[in-house]
Every structure is written in structure tokens, then in C-alpha cells.
Amino acid sequence: MNTVGVSDLATNPFAVKTPENLKPQELVDLFVPYPExxxxxxxxxxxxxxxxxxxxxxxxxxxxxxxxxxxxxxxxxxxxxxxxxxxxxxxxxxxxxxxxxxxxxxxxxxxxxxxxxxxxxxxxxxxxxxxxxxxxxxxxxxxxxxxxxxxxxxxxxxxxxxxxxxxxxxxxxxxxxxxxxxxxxxxxxxxxxxxxxxxxxxxxxxxxxxxxxxxxxxxxxxxxxxxxxxxxxxxxxxxxxxxxxxxxxxxxxxxxxxxxxxxxxxxxxxxxxxxxxxxxxxxxxxxxxxxxxxxxxxxxxxxVKENYPKLVEKIVEKRLLMVGIKGVNPRDFFPADLVQEEAIQRISEELKARWSANSTGGYRAADDAYRLARPEYIRRLSGKSKQGSRYRYAGFDQLVHISSGIIRFFLEPAARMFADQLKANNGLPVTHISPSIQDDEIRQQCDNLLIEKFDEMKGDAETEEDIPSIDKLRNIIYGLGCLFQAHLMDEEASQRRVFSFIISDTPPKNLETILRSGVRFGYLYEDTIGKKSGMGRTKLYVLSRRLAPAFKLDPMGFSNYLSLTSNFLLDISERPNNFVNRLKTRGARGVLEDSPQLSLIEDFRNE
Structure with missing residues (x-):
């Protein structure tokens, strides 16, 4: 893959310059304001x-x-x-x-x-x-x-x-x-x-x-x-x-x-x-x-919650216009894999038909279809056929969700995609980015985050005492990804998209330190959510959707959260391989049988 750093905006619409290096007119031309x-x-x-x-x-x-x-x-x-x-x-x-x-x-x-x-x-x-x-x-x-x-x-x-x-x-x-x-x-x-x-x-x-x-x-x-x-x-x-x-x-x-x-x-x-x-x-x-x-x-x-996709859409439109690409919808410029989307649509129709026949599942047939069609498609690819890598992380909507609310995590991969598409076009103008190029870049970005960045963090550690904490963070991220993947593969789960967790007890200081590092380095995002008792709020940790390809996760739409104990997370941090082995033999519900029930939160989705 080609690498795009500080590039000329005249040739690559998604090139990222630090704001300090932008001229005033460039700032104004590129800026799309957040509501805040x-x-x-x-x-x-x-x-x-x-x-x-x-x-x-x-x-x-x-x-x-x-x-x-x-x-x-x-x-x-x-x-x-x-x-x-x-x-x-x-x-x-x-x-x-x-x-x-x-x-x-x-x-x-x-x-x-x-x-x-x-x-x-x-x-x-x-x-x-x-x-x-x-x-x-x-x-x-x-x-x-x-x-x-x-x-x-x-x-x-x-x-x-x-x-x-x-x-x-x-x-x-x-x-x-x-x-x-x-x-x-x-x-x-x-x-x-x-x-x-x-x-x-x-x-x-x-x-x-x-x-x-x-x-x-x-x-x-x-x-x-x-x-x-x-x-x-x-x-x-x-x-x-x-x-x-x-x-x-x-x-x-x-x-x-x-x-x-x-x-x-x-x-x-x-x-x-x-x-x-x-x-x-x-x-x-x-x-x-x-x-x-x-x-x-x-x-x-x-x-900006549900407005984030609209904000990214405006940014893409502005940048395409700056290089003379007019009248192109961002979803057409970053198309989804058509064959894949048609297969997901067929599964969606299956789920609707099943709901009509059994009157089970969600409140409406469309609920089951929206929540389960894409996870079920990934499960079928990753099940007996062992072809999970065939799932393509492509299409404007998926790229927006994978960027995890950080606009640079959309623009930097898009810049490299554009450079690769320009090379593949042999001099012809770029009118869209092929799904295969999108998928390749998103997977490379994921590998960098999961492997190379952790190695870089260990190399940059200020003291030898910091390295064990980095290793434990890596183990927790790996364990959580495997847990969320196992939940997606569970055919009987009513909510299969899981990216988040809360801690059901008071976490010890060493666990808080590990999770704080995860937030700082962009592996986890932190928010608060109301307690089930209706009294007070608690921290919610969200796994970065940039890691979705590593664990064959669905980054789109609704997401669930799990309630986990401090000991559960500390065990993963110390013995990740043992945890994954238990996960393989017992499944997600097996290893969580002592944990509180799965709960639902709503993430943004495109209107």
C-alpha cells in the first residue's frame, strides 16, 4: 500500500495536513463545524x-x-x-x-x-x-x-x-x-x-x-x-x-x-x-x-452522535469539490460491495419471513432484520466455510462507523485509498474507490493498531515498570475482541452486536490504570450510562471499531454492552490464552454465565 503523509490537496482530496500548516483560506475551505x-x-x-x-x-x-x-x-x-x-x-x-x-x-x-x-x-x-x-x-x-x-x-x-x-x-x-x-x-x-x-x-x-x-x-x-x-x-x-x-x-x-x-x-x-x-x-x-x-x-x-455521519458527508463533499470532483455523492465515491450487500439483503428477507411465521424476536420484523442480518452474514462466512476474511469492510457508512468518531481516522485511510486507486486506474481520473481497495486499507489500519502500535508503545515506555501495563492492555483488548466475536457467532443471541462493557463492581487501581491507557491510546472510548437501578451513572467502555476486521465484528448501527467484573477483566489481562480456550469450548454465554444479563444501548445510525 502507498503511504500518504502531508500531501498536496490539489492531487489528493483526503490528504491530511496539520492545521498549523494550513493557510487561512485552506482552513476556511476545509472546515466543517461541529455543533459545539x-x-x-x-x-x-x-x-x-x-x-x-x-x-x-x-x-x-x-x-x-x-x-x-x-x-x-x-x-x-x-x-x-x-x-x-x-x-x-x-x-x-x-x-x-x-x-x-x-x-x-x-x-x-x-x-x-x-x-x-x-x-x-x-x-x-x-x-x-x-x-x-x-x-x-x-x-x-x-x-x-x-x-x-x-x-x-x-x-x-x-x-x-x-x-x-x-x-x-x-x-x-x-x-x-x-x-x-x-x-x-x-x-x-x-x-x-x-x-x-x-x-x-x-x-x-x-x-x-x-x-x-x-x-x-x-x-x-x-x-x-x-x-x-x-x-x-x-x-x-x-x-x-x-x-x-x-x-x-x-x-x-x-x-x-x-x-x-x-x-x-x-x-x-x-x-x-x-x-x-x-x-x-x-x-x-x-x-x-x-x-x-x-x-x-x-x-x-x-x-455529535447521530449527526456524525452527516458531518463526515459534508467534509467529503467539500474535499471532492476542491479537486474538481463535482456532483458525486460520498456513498457513490465509497461504494459498498454490491454482491455482499445483496447477500445481506437476502438474509434480511429470511429474518422478516421467519418473524412473520413465528411472531418471535423483536417488536417488528424490521428490528430483527436490522439487528441480525449483517452479523448473520459474517457468521455464515466465518462458520463452517472458514471464510471470514471474505467479508469486506467497504462502503461510506461502514467507513464512517469504523472511524470511531475521529475524523482523521476517516481521512487518513481515505487518502491512502485514493492514492492506490489512482495507481490502479493507470492515469484515468478517480471517480470512486473500489470496495477491495477500501477493505485492504481498513484491514491494514487494523493490523497497525493491534500489532505495530503496541510494539511502538512498548518501545516508547518511559520505564520498565510501564511495559507490563502495556502488555496487560494488549491482552484485555485481545480478550474483549474475542469475546465480542464469540457473541456475534451465537445464533441464539437476540442482540449480537457487542462493542461495549461496564464494570459491575468497583475496579481496583491497577485495572483503572490499564483502562485509562486504553482510552488515552484510542483502543477504548469512555462514556457514562445510567445504572439499571435507575440511581446514578457508571462508566461505559467502548472498543474502537477500527479493530472490527481483526475480530470479524460488525461495526454498524446498534451496539450492546456487557456487564463484567473486575476479576473477569484482570484474569483476561493475565491469562488471555486460557480465556480464549474457554471461550472456544464454552462460547460467550458459557464464560459469562456468572455475569449480569446483556443490556442494550443505541448507537448512532444513518437516517
């Missing part, structure tokens, strides 16, 4: 949680001034908010040398100072790029000079910067001069942190110490007063906040706790590994009092 996007654009601190590729960075970049001006057809002065973007992983504030100050009380002060220098540096870089239209060239010199002398130097002097005294003040007349000051202050601090890393003795810090309330907020207020910023709230768009150290994370949480959202809001994205929600004083910030949350990962395979 509107809520994100109102004042207030917010966290955006989701796996890599779920669309968080795209949303944050769309909130920057140039993209907003294009979208709204307005000038910077007319914007309802001003978004200043900072990618944490692209900075040096998570460098290894910061570990030295991690457990020191003074480390919190330095961490806040370092974060402030980065935020102000990125803000003035944005002002330099976007705000020139707010003033004439002559005005800009006088405004910046007056702002520096009356506000900036005074605030920096209060914070301990000696160069801000009247005798040593540098001459500032343009935004780059201010950027240079914050770059210099940050560089001096970074040099001190690095020197600390080489010394066993304490080295006193003599530089300035910038703070959120005494420097950042007053500077932003004055920037508006001097006309250097539009008269609107400032949103700091902090991407990949998982990359902050524990101390830096607590500092950021402390800012969230201030609730200073009338003029300044923090929009913080994470990749499911945010270190803590406690402040520097140990107090936990809570939603909705201090912040609100948007989760892009749930049992519904996507934050």
Missing part, C-alpha cells in the same frame, strides 16, 4: 478533550483572527473576540530541565512566569500579523511607544525587570520590538533553568517574575485602551495542554479558577492525558462553576 463550535466562541474558560485527529486543533485555528475575518467577511476591528493561538507542544516549556524545579515551591512561580512570557509573546506576534489595519503607520509608532512607556515598562518594572527603569528603557516603536523583549526575558529564564539542571546547589533567580493577574490581565486591558487590540474579549487558544508539566498544569488551573472571563478566556485542548485539575493550592477546579467541557470521545463514536 458555536458554544466555543462565547466567553468562558473551556476544555476540549479528544484523541489526536478529532478536530480540536482545527477548531482552535479557525478561531484565529485571519480565519474569522474570512468566515465572517469583516475586519479585525469588527471581530466579536480575538483569538491568540499557542501550541504547547511547539514550545520549549515542557523541556526535561524543568523537572528540576517540579517539586520546589518556587517552581510554581517560575512556571507561571514562563507561561506568561509565552502567552504574551504569542499575543504580540498575533498583533503584529493581524492588527496593522487598526492604525496608520505613523499612529502605530506613537501608540506602541506610548503603550511601552506608560504601561509595559511599568508592569515589567513591578515584576522585577531592571531594563524597564527610565535609565535603561529600550526604544519601542513596533510590535516586533515588544516580541523581542518577551523573547529575551524567556531566554534568560530558560538559561537559568538549564544552569539549575547542571548544579547540585541552589542557584538564586534574579530575573523578573511575570504573573497572570499583575501583568497579563492589565496589559490586555491597556492594549484595548490604546487601540492596539480590538475592543473585544481575548481568547487564549492553548493547544495540546497535556504537554505541560504537572506544575505548569496546576498554574493553568489556577488561572481557570479566577473566572476572569469577561475580558480574557482560556480555551484549552487536551489529548485525553491532562495531568490534574488541581490548582497550585491543591483546590480542584470543577465544571460548570469554573469551566465547561467539550468531549469528542463518547459511546456514540463522536461528539
Amino acid at each position: 463550535y458555536e458554544n466555543l466562541q462565547v466567553s468562558g474558560h473551556q476544555f476540549l478533550h479528544g484523541h489526536r485527529g478529532s478536530g480540536k486543533s482545527m477548531m482552535l485555528k479557525m478561531m484565529t483572527p485571519d480565519a474569522q475575518c474570512l468566515t465572517r467577511g469583516c475586519s479585525v476591528k469588527e471581530l466579536p473576540y480575538y483569538g491568540s493561538y499557542l501550541s504547547i507542544k511547539a514550545t520549549d516549556i515542557n523541556a526535561a530541565e524543568y523537572v528540576r524545579i517540579e517539586n520546589e515551591p518556587s517552581g510554581f512561580i517560575l512556571s507561571e512566569h514562563v507561561l506568561i512570557t509565552k502567552l504574551l509573546g504569542s499575543l504580540f506576534l498575533s498583533i503584529k500579523k493581524h492588527c496593522a489595519s487598526l492604525w496608520t503607520e505613523q499612529d502605530s509608532h506613537s501608540k506602541i511607544k506610548e503603550f511601552a512607556e506608560r504601561v509595559l515598562f511599568k508592569r515589567l518594572s513591578y515584576a522585577g525587570w531592571e531594563s524597564s527603569s527610565p535609565q535603561t528603557q529600550p526604544s519601542l516603536s513596533k510590535p516586533q520590538d515588544v516580541i523581542d523583549i518577551f523573547d529575551y526575558i524567556h531566554a534568560e529564564t530558560a538559561r537559568y533553568i538549564k544552569r539549575r539542571a547542571f548544579s547540585r546547589e541552589y542557584l538564586p533567580y534574579a530575573g523578573p517574575l511575570l504573573g497572570f493577574q499583575d501583568v497579563l490581565l492589565p496589559i490586555i486591558d491597556e492594549l484595548r485602551q490604546y487601540g492596539l487590540l480590538p475592543d473585544c474579549p481575548v481568547f487564549f487558544l492553548l493547544d495540546d495542554a497535556d504537554n505541560l508539566s504537572l506544575q505548569q498544569t496546576k498554574v493553568l488551573n489556577t488561572w481557570v479558577s479566577y473566572r476572569s472571563t469577561d475580558n480574557t478566556s482560556l480555551k484549552i485542548s487536551t489529548q485525553m492525558n491532562y495531568k490534574t485539575y488541581r490548582t497550585t493550592s491543591g483546590i480542584k477546579i470543577e465544571s460548570p462553576h469554573d469551566y465547561s467541557e467539550i468531549n469528542f470521545t463518547s459511546v456514540y463514536t463522536g461528539s
